[in-house]
Structure formats: structure tokens, C-alpha cells
Amino acid sequence: xxxxxxxxxxxxxxxxxxxxxxxxxxxxxxxxxxxxxxxxxxxxxxxxxxxxxxxxxxxxxxxxxxxxxxxxxxxxxxxxxxxxxxxxxxxxxxxxxxxxxxxxxxxxxxxxxxxxxxxxxxxxxxxxxxxxxxxxxxxxxxxxxxxxxxxxxxxxxxxxxxxxxxxxxxxxxxxxxxxxxxxxxxxxxxxxxxxxxxxxxxxxxxxxxxxxxxxxxxxxxxxxxxxxxxxxxxxxxxxxxxxxxxxxxxxxxxxxxxxxxxxxxxxxxxxxxxxxxxxxxxxxxxxxxxxxxxxxxxxxxxxxxxxxxxxxxxxxxxxx
Numbered sequence: 170x171x172x173x174x175x176x177x178x179x180x181x182x183x184x185x186x187x188x189x190x191x192x193x194x195x196x197x198x199x200x201x202x203x204x205x206x207x208x209x210x211x212x213x214x215x216x217x218x219x220x221x222x223x224x225x226x227x228x229x230x231x232x233x234x235x236x237x238x239x240x241x242x243x244x245x246x247x248x249x250x251x252x253x254x255x256x257x258x259x260x261x262x263x264x265x266x267x268x269x270x271x272x273x274x275x276x277x278x279x280x281x282x283x284x285x286x287x288x289x290x291x292x293x294x295x296x297x298x299x300x301x302x303x304x305x306x307x308x309x310x311x312x313x314x315x316x317x318x319x320x321x322x323x324x325x326x327x328x329x330x331x332x333x334x335x336x337x338x339x340x341x342x343x344x345x346x347x348x349x350x351x352x353x354x355x356x357x358x359x360x361x362x363x364x365x366x367x368x369x370x371x372x373x374x375x376x377x378x379x380x381x382x383x384x385x386x387x388x389x390x391x392x393x394x395x396x397x398x399x400x401x402x403x404x405x406x407x408x409x410x411x412x413x414x415x416x417x418x419x420x421x422x423x424x425x426x427x428x429x430x431x432x433x434x435x436x437x438x439x440x441x442x443x444x445x446x447x448x449x450x451x452x453x454x455x456x457x458x459x460x461x462x463x464x465x466x467x468x469x470x471x472x473x474x475x476x477x478x479x480x481x482x483x484x485x486x487x488x489x
């Protein structure tokens with residue numbers, strides 16, 4: 170396998186990742202985006218076991234996998250990772266076993282990730298494990314720009330999902346702070362809006378996801394609070410970004426320029442009334458009528474919030 174990751178100023182984390190990857194991967198590649206914090210020194214300390222390939226800087230989630238991976242990976246099978254991950258030894262042994270016995274029948278393998286957010290993780294049976302298609306044959310998969318779902322088997326029957334076990338998974342330790350979560354979300358929003366789907370459909374999906382999150386929050390209680398806030402805020406940000414794109418390029422800025430010119434001419438120049446600025450729309454790209462059923466559903470939000478507050482309400486002690 171080729172172990173591959175993209176890095177930018179990862180000096181605090183990349184050493185531990187490379188320490189384990191160089192023990193089992195036949196090839197280790199780091200695509201460096203111009204690090205200046207000592208990341209490259211750590212890579213070089215591993216000698217010829219780690220190959221560093223400099224690439225232009227891109228925001229997270231904007232990597233050109235299709236151009237870079239088939240060109241530079243020399244092994245047929247690629248294990249894509251990040252500097253926030255450490256696989257268990259049993260997971261790597263399982264990957265090697267699968268490839269040794271069935272590589273010709275497979276194009277893509279879904280790897281279980283135990284997902285940590287803000288230092289915590291949900292239980293595996295409560296959505297704490299995610300399966301990502303990050304072990305794949307470099308020449309037999311279709312590579313797209315879909316965030317966290319970039320690799321696709323042309324024939325779904327040629328895929329395999331490794332079952333999760335406590336000792337057979339990748340520990341994915343992401344977003345140590347709320348700030349880091351929101352900053353990375355901004356990068357991902359820019360990719361979300363590139364998807365080729367009607368904006369009203371994307372927005373509807375976001376609110377459906379929030380509804381599911383709200384129901385889960387009501388069931389799980391306070392322990393689910395950080396996950397609910399994080400995932401709901403992501404869905405809202407994604408919906409807002411899609412809506413903004415649907416308004417057309419420079420929509421709000423153009424409206425503000427026209428409004429400023431109108432107000433200055435009307436209030437501060439003695440030249441008679443100026444034409445009122447025309448509202449800027451999305452040039453028919455956004456169908457608000459398609460969202461009417463969703464808007465009706467959102468009327469239930471206050472009810473959900475009231476129920477949510479009851480989860481945290483201190484029980485009344487008899488006799489108080």
C-alpha cells in the first residue's frame with residue numbers, strides 16, 4: 170500500500186502519523202502545501218522512507234486528488250489519511266489480509282473511523298463510527314470533488330466494508346476547538362456549493378438533517394450537546410452558502426452599492442430624486458416556492474426547542 174496524506178503546517182501532529190505509517194506502508198507520500206513550521210524537517214527526519222512532494226497551497230477539501238494520486242502513487246492500493254488519524258495495528262493487518270486474498274475482486278474498501286470532536290466521541294452504536302472510502306485502487310476508482318466521498322467504485326459489488334471493532338479502526342481525532350471546527354467548515358462550504366444540484370434541494374436536505382439531529386438530541390440528552398451544535402451549525406452554514414451562490418455573483422455587494430448611491434443622491438445631493446435601486450435577485454436560479462413545505466415544517470422549531478430545554482431542566486425534588 171501507499172500511505173498518502175496532505176499537509177500544511179502540521180509539525181505538532183505529523184511526527185506520530187509518520188512514525189506508525191513507515192512501519193507498515195511500502196510507500197509513504199506527503200503532499201506538502203508550503204509548510205513553514207517545521208513540518209518538512211520532521212518528514213526529512215524519516216529519511217527515504219517518506220517522500221515529500223511540494224504542491225501549491227489549497228484550502229482543506231480542495232485538493233486535486235484526480236491529478237495527484239494516480240500520478241505519484243507507485244503502489245496499486247492507496248491508503249489516504251490525515252494528520253489527525255492513527256489506525257490500530259489490527260486494522261492495518263485486516264487491510265493487508267483483504268488485499269492479499271481478494272485484491273483482484275475489489276476496487277474500494279470502506280475503513281471504519283471512530284470520530285472524535287472536541288476531545289469526545291459518540292458511542293459506535295450512536296453514530297460514533299463513520300465509514301470512508303479511503304482505501305482504494307488508484308487506477309480502478311472514479312475520483313470526484315465530493316467532500317469526504319471523493320472515491321467511487323464503478324461497480325458497487327467490487328467494494329468491501331471492514332467491520333468496526335474497538336481494536337480494528339482508525340481513531341480520527343479532529344477539531345480540538347470550536348474555532349478550528351468553524352474555520353475548516355468554511356473551507357468545506359466552498360466545496361459544497363460546487364455540487365451540481367438545485368439549490369432548493371440542497372437547502373431542503375440540510376434542514377432535514379437538522380431535524381434528524383434534533384430528534385437525536387432529544388433522545389440522547391446533554392452528552393450529545395457538542396455534536397448537535399457542531400453538526401447543526403454545519404448544515405446551517407452549508408444551506409446559507411448554497412443560498413448565497415443562488416443569488417448570483419456579487420449580489421449583495423451590488424445591491425449595497427446601488428443603495429448607497431441612491432441614498433447619497435437623495436439625501437445629500439441637490440439633484441432631485443434618483444431612481445430607486447432595483448432589488449438584486451438570483452436571476453431565477455433559486456426557486457423559493459419549492460421550499461414552502463419546508464418552511465411550514467420549520468414552524469415546529471420552537472416546539473422542538475421547548476422540548477430540548479426540558480432535557481436539561483433540573484428535576485423538581487418532592488417537597489421543594
